[in-house]
Amino acid sequence: MPDRGSAFTFVDRITDLEAGRRARGRFAIPARLSGFSSCLVAEAVGQLACWVAMSEVGFRRRPVAALSEETRILGDAAPGEILDLGVEIESCSEEAVVFGGWARVAGKPVLELHRCVGPMLDLEEFDAPEAMRADLATLRGAGTPPSRFAGVTAPDLSVTDRVPAQRLRATLQVPDSAPFFGDHFPRRPVFPGSLLLEAQIRLAVQLATEALPPDRALRPARVADVKMRAFILPGQAVELETGVQAATDAAAELTFAATVSGKRVATGRMEIVSRGPA
């Protein structure tokens, strides 16, 4: 599996790990990328928590993204920079892990995750436990070679319905194949929740430009009450919807939802803020 450990892996060294409690790690964002989104930063923090949880339960189970109370996006991480990552585990069992975490660049906070809950599923369904153990040993030693992550081509979003400044609907077509599926996950390809959130943010920013004063650069500041209800599989068409709940001159509060074949697969809220004049 050539993409395993490289196509969607965002921890390249674990510098400190206290089983079931906390960890510190890092990821060198490849300089050749054109950008590195906040959702991928959040993915990196989640992956570090995943290592702590898997090692705590002897690699029998692994967590998957499900609930997140709040993600605060505090700054940008750019290609060529080093992400410092930290996680604190609130609880970890064979059933679920509850954690919070952060990412910093050169000592400056860029992202915080507060109270995330990941249900633990059988690791064997997703990857080879022995290979994961070996990966952890490498990460805790010298680390992995520089990441071969080549970026992700954002899936197409086709707007299907639009009420200006109020609501936007679009279809996201998940590709049948993509390098990240080889890593997420080797035995069971699943569209990453972080990429779904990235698409929801794109849509929300598009809608917020109509709800906020014109000629402002916008950015996501907060994503809250996220709930991933089901896996999204290769080739599926996902209907995305976002709606403005409130807006001031400086910020817009939006809700978002994703459905597949009429079944709701994800919901949440986000805040889009103005950075100032574009």
Place this chain on the structure above:
Amino acid sequence: MTTSEITREEIQAVYPKAAKIMADALGCDVEQVRLDASLIEDLGAESIDFLDFVFGLERAFKVKIPRGKIMEDARGDLPEAEFEEKGHLTERGLQRLRAYLSEVPADRFRSPMRVADIPKLFTPETFCKLVARGLRATKADA
């Protein structure tokens, strides 16, 4: 076990707020969250919803509800091997579960009962009782 010690008043005290949290998690009307509804069979809840309930209830009531608490409390001091065998509850295990989930109508228990089917028994009252127990523990610690 302390299940039977939770009073009707304690349940009613937490029910309105708990029902709202469960309705939000399920995306249904709060009126549908009757105390005796089967969360899975009547309200379409999935396992992720149970985690969401616990998450929301802990936050709203400022209590700790450890994951896996229902099974752990139902089993009590019974060794695991005497509670379940090859994925099914033993007779003693079933007795313990009936006693612990006393709010669940008797006809919803099956014999033999698969451990994997236990969540089908859960009702909003099951979660109200977890909160009430958590509140008691918090008071006891204070």
